[in-house]
Amino acid sequence: MLTVSNISCVRGHKPLFAPVSFSLQPGQVLHLEGDNGIGKTSLLRIICGLSHADGGEVLWNGSSLSKQHPEVVEAFRAALCYMGHHQSLKDELTAIENLLFDAQIAGRILSYDKAMDALQKMGLKNRAHLPLRVLSQGQKRRTALARLSLTDAKLWVLDEPFVALDTHSLNSLQVILANHVQQGGMLLYTSHQAVKLLKTNGHLVDIRSVQMVAA
């Protein structure tokens, strides 16, 4: 379980947003909303541990994520999948190489067949062995989605995942996210557009939203 308690962030003397608190249980989805420039990306980076908070704390399964608890941080990182503005894909590597290397760097074991399978689901089977450089922008995005579908991380933190996706990719991403939540995963994301997630039984996934306001 992820608990965010009174996180605040100061940039150039001024607090960026009013302190934010929420908690996220397995199987829950949380949509982080707020005006442009309110600091949604900053908050996500703080939660992941890339930036420091100027107040408050982030807890993972009830324990504080701080330097004093390296074992908690390690457990948190093993359970975390963060997708920021950058895709962290290498143009010189093929789609399949990108997936395999990324999994290894993240400390996961991924078989060639599984990776191929994921690419196939994204309609990239014939593109799997081409360097990403020659793929279209949309195909690159789908490679990133294939990678997301392969992660077994419990907590997904996604920064604007729906931006600039074509209809086909958007549908695929919705399925991937719904599956993740249905399997007891946690999802935290920022988005400018409202997106519905459909479970396999046809019910809508309940999406809570947290509104960030200026301090």
Added chain:
Amino acid sequence: MMWESWSQFWDMGGYGLYVWGSMGVTAACMAIEVWQARSAHHQHLAQLREEHEGHL
């Protein structure tokens, strides 16, 4: 007093250029540093005051 005249003092037994070159540059560096620190401080205070008056 060990120096008999000012000219002897400035001459430093023939080493005047070296000795006073060292002392002079040292004094100049310190003076510049102090002046810089002071002007930075005052400039900053003035700026803060301006901002303050802007708020009123």
Added chain:
Amino acid sequence: MMWQAYWAVVRRDVLLAWRRKSEGLSAVFFFVVVAALFPLGIGPELTVLRNIAPGVLWVGALLSSMLALQRLFEADFGDGTLEQMALSPIAMPLLVGAKMLAHWLVSGLPLVLLAPVLGLQFDLSGDALVTLTFALLLGTPILSLVGGVGAALTLGVRGGGVLLSLLVLPLFVPVLVFGAGAVEAQVSGLGVQAHLSILMAMLLPALFFGPLASAFALRIALE
């Protein structure tokens, strides 16, 4: 698991360098050109060349690895891979160490292998060439390890390239002294044992602290 990730990073970076050949080659080519320019500037007197060879080749290696250093983290910083490394459950110094090893394999090792050939241009004796190669073999990894800290600190900073040289070159002095010193000692008939041992003694702590400090610097840069 840990070492699997380590070797994955090494293989990935070597593969990337292989596919971006021109980048890696330019630093090596720089080394060759610099070494060739010195005799042209100084004159073809063989005794003079023999005397300056250790220094020239070492300074050339230093500058060329400086050039390569700028690219050590740049691409990964730009495309978000560094963030993923920082968030990986694998200890970041390990991954950074892997990047450094890969960097050395593609930018340091070619210098080591080329040095004897360039040494021939300076009329170095066979023994001196062997010593030069050994000294570079021990010394160039230190350059990558220490320089990595500077490369990490100057990531995304304006004027990064020049700044990196200013930060890192003074720190390279000991490596230069003992690296070039080893070859000179060989040429003048003194033992090279001491020089090489000291290079070794510098390499070992650098192997440990270099990745640690660089990982720390990278976290600062990512904030």
Added chain:
Amino acid sequence: MNMFRASFWLHYAGPQAFYGLAGRVWPWCAALAAVLGVWGLWLGFMVAPADAQQGEGYRIIFVHVPASWMSMVIYMAMAFWSVLGLTFNTRLSGMMTRALAPTGAMFAFLSLWTGALWGKPMWGTWWVWDARLTSELILFFLYLGYIALTSAIDDQRRGDRAGALIAIVGAINVPIIYFSVKWWNTLHQGASVSLTKSPTMAQVMLWGMLLMAMCFWLYTIALVLYRVRTTILQRESHTAWVQAIVQEIA
């Protein structure tokens, strides 16, 4: 208040308390520096006799040696504040390190400058590749690197932390550099000139030098405290207490 309690130190590590403390301390340090400087120069130029070997030229040591000491002491102080800053995350340490650097660089420069002016008449050359001179030159470069790095980074926190790391890495390297240059120097016998001063230094010369060293110490402390006050005002300009100070002046 008890000096041996952590709370005492933590109190003064806060920007507001330190601003007040520094404001009270720096004028005293400056005044004392002036007094010691005049006294030291008087001893050095009016009382101390000419040196048997070097004549009047030796009087350069009254600035050269203290400047060299200060350049090293200041770098160590920077490393100390950096370690403190990175381990305890205190806001003050970054400001202190940044305030120390320009003065340290100045003393390193002065050490090189006066060293050259001393070397020319004594050894007939402006520069020798001696271990001490070379290390001092490298130290000067390390200062420049620190200043260049911290001023190139716009984000203040990142600048502080990056500067702290490079200061520590530099401080670890200084002894290694000194040792290696010394080794290198023994290998190249030709260029070496013995810099060791005659062991029997006249008592009054020693006193002049010590007074000048103390003068430089206090000068540094005064100036650094003064600079830190400027930085504190800058960084804390949004706080109520700085606003109050500004109001008072306006």
